[in-house]
Amino acid sequence: MSKILKDLYYSDDHEWVKVLENDVVLIGITDFAQSELGDVVFVDLPEEGDELVQGNEFGAVESVKAASDLIAPISGEIIEVNEELAAEPEKVNQEPYEAWFLKVKLNDSKELDNLLDHKAYKEEISE
Amino acid sequence: MENLKKTSLYNKHLELGAKMVDFAGYNMPILYTSIKEEHQAVRNNVGMFDVSHMGEIIITGAQAQSYLEYIFTNKVYDLNPGEIAYGMMLNEDGTVVDDLLVYKFNKSEFLLVVNASNIAKDYKHLVESSDGFDILVKNISEDYSEIAIQGPEAEKTVNKLLNINLKELKFFNYDQYEYGSHRLLISRTGYTGEDGFEIYGSSEAINQLWDIFIDGGVTPCGLGSRDTLRFEANLPLYGHEISGKITPIEAGLKYFVKLNTDLDFLGKDALLDQIDNSLSRRVVGLELSKKAIPREGYKVYKDEIEIGYITTGYYSISIDKPIALAMINRPYTKKGTKISVKIRNKMVPGFIRDKKFLKDRK
Structure with missing residues (x-):
């Protein structure tokens, strides 16, 4: 059974968004996503300063078997990239809700309304 | 999924919690726990594959x-x-x-x-x-089932668990063995680049052997690791390095073609003509200079010119590098040639290299 945390927002593309403060969020992939992908070997991410646009592809998670596109769950400017993932991509499998990919400053916090809460996400993955 | 065929070991795969996929019309295990762990079991110890679909x-x-x-x-x-x-x-x-x-x-x-x-x-x-x-x-x-026992500990494991001594069985030889009331055909062959055996027998015999190997601690391995293992060992896969559109010369498999004899065989004239006149491309090794993964089908470029495509590629589990087999147009097939692979609209730099990936193992 996949783990789902209560206080996060979720996208249909199996990413989570955690709101920190002042419209700053962390983005990662869900337990369900990492389990479907299998052994993650590389996370291909954009750079600090780049812009995300909700719904647009911004990188990929590569497991042994396949590359899976990352779709931006929200729009905003990347203010930090988790450099630890370059050396330890397996963290994505081990602790999917700790191994964040990007820290982003939201353009418009109303975009969060387009995402799912934990209950809706649970339904989404049980279909 | 209704029309998919099942091997005689299908229920064993489900019992072990395998992730099943459609492969060549069969419902087969792609992995049991992790491709990486299964791959490493074969490289360092011993693993078992259901290859009854062959x-x-x-x-x-x-x-x-x-x-x-x-x-x-x-x-x-x-x-x-x-x-x-x-x-x-x-x-x-x-x-x-x-x-x-x-x-x-x-x-x-x-x-x-x-x-x-x-x-x-x-x-x-x-x-x-x-x-x-x-x-x-x-x-x-349909009459036979088959398992492959692969890895440096394969011989010892078969000896210990089946009490069959395979020490004298040479590489690419086979023999027939009695096991209880069953007759088995065992060959010293495989598709992993490691020592190992392929065992053919009745479904009943192979199901019995499967349980013995699992109970004896042999790691069950799925098609995922079968592919990463054979790829690192530069063993071709039909539909990738060879196909109905590729010749053995292009695939770099001339060693397995008796062109140096007078023997006639179907396709020989075309191959001789290709060698003399028209070899335009070849399967080569390729490595990326930065971390990215050259997947099957990705296009390869020299400057702005498209010069080929990846036939199989991974982030290699055994040598910890992004490597690939690629079909490349001549004259860009020389080792050391600098190339780029287009990955999600980015050009990632790399170079042509030999295909003996496993010699890079530390």
Whole structure:
């Protein structure tokens, strides 16, 4: 059974968004996503300063078997990239809700309304 | 999923919690726990694969040997009973119908082990190529199950768990063994680049052996690790490095083609012509200079020019590098040639290298 945390927002593309403060969020992939992908070997991410646009592809998670596109769950400017993932991509499998990919400053916090809460996400993955 | 075939070990896979996929019309395990762990079990210890989906075809008849010499790229006449040859069957134009193992029982009886995805096509090709030969082609794929025990500890493990001593069995040889009331055919062959065995028997026998190996601690391995292992060992996969559009010369498999003999075989003229006049591309090794993964189908460039495509590529589990096999146009096939691979619209730099990936192991 996949783990789902209560206080996060979720996208249909199996990413989570955690709101920190002042419209700053962390983005990662869900337990369900990492389990479907299998052994993650590389996370291909954009750079600090780049812009995300909700719904647009911004990188990929590569497991042994396949590359899976990352779709931006929200729009905003990347203010930090988790450099630890370059050396330890397996963290994505081990602790999917700790191994964040990007820290982003939201353009418009109303975009969060387009995402799912934990209950809706649970339904989404049980279909 | 209703029309998918199942091997006799299907329920064993489900019991072990395997993730199942559609492969060549069969519902097969892609992994049990993790491709990486299964891969490492085979490289460092011992693993077991269900390969019952592979096709088995028997050729019998007074002219079986001369027929095989005609349809198979490798030499058959100098095989002794008990020996096996790897090679290919070709179309008239030199492209590959399938790659296969030929087990010689005697001059008038041979076992062909072919790819699951090609069984029907191979059978048709074999029958259509048999005009003028007094032989019989019989597809016995449904009658046998097969497991592969692979890894440096394979010999010891079989000895310990089955009490069968395979020390004297040489690479690419087979023999018949009794196990309880069962008869097994065991060959020292595999598809991983490690020592190991392929065991053929009745479904009942193979199910019994599967349980013994699992209970004895052998790691069950799925198709995912089968592919990462064979790729690192530069073993071709039909539909990737070889296909109905690729010749053995282009695939770099000339070693398994008896061009240095007077023996005639189907496709020979086309290959000779290609060598003399028109070899325009070749499968080579490729490595990326930064971390990214060169996947199958990605395009390869020299400056702005498209010069080929990736046939198989991974972030190598054994050597910790992004490497690939790629079909590259000449003259860009030379080792050291700087190239780029287009990955999600980005050009990632790399270079052409040898295909002996495993020699980079630390």
